[in-house]
Amino acid sequence: MTIAKPEVCLPALRVLLHGWAEGASAYTRLYLSDPTNTVGVRSVALTSYPAGGAKRVLAAVEKSLQDCPSVVYKTVLGNSLHAKLSLGEPLEPGDESLRVNMGFSSKGIDNHTAYGLVRIGDVLAVFKFNETFGSTLPKQKKAALMPVLPEYLVARQVKKVEAALQAASTS
Secondary structure, eight states: OOOEESGGGHHHHHHHHHSOOTTOSEEEEEEOOOTTOOSSOEEEEEEEOSTTHHHHHHHHHHHHHHTOSEEEEEOTTSOEEEEEEEEEOOOSSSSEEEEEEEEEEETTEEEEEEEEEEEETTEEEEEEEEEEEETTSOHHHHHHHSOOOOHHHHHHHHHHHHHHHHHHHHO
16 A cells, blocks of 8 residues: 555556556566666566556546655655656657656665556556666766666567557457
8 A cells, every 4th residue: 555645646656656556457567677787677567457447547647647746655664755756758659658757865865767657558568767876976977877768668568568469359
């Protein structure tokens, strides 16, 4: 259970932190490896919903983010974090998408996470890339370390989901 204030942030936070929302009928998480970059977590959660469910979830997340520039929430470890949230330009692939950035500092450590949410039919793919670094770094160095969602990787995963959905509809 996610605890957050203000409550308007909950729809977005639940999906960003867990990768799924209420009503999901299937869920899987894949961890992506990139031999050229060993820093940060790179994962994608694939969640399927009953007809129209993924579209409703994505709309609820977007509305939540528009009304929630910052949030205080309890982590799995029980401590409270104050995070700033912002919407970015949508991603290209899929039926619709969102790009979200979350940042917070704790004990002199900055954590920045880039999320991509892509809807493909009734499947929602949640991509997560994050980087952690000391807050004493100069601004220019921090900017170079900010996590980026590689469009090619998102497009490749979306094509796999589209192919699986196509195969399932013809069998």
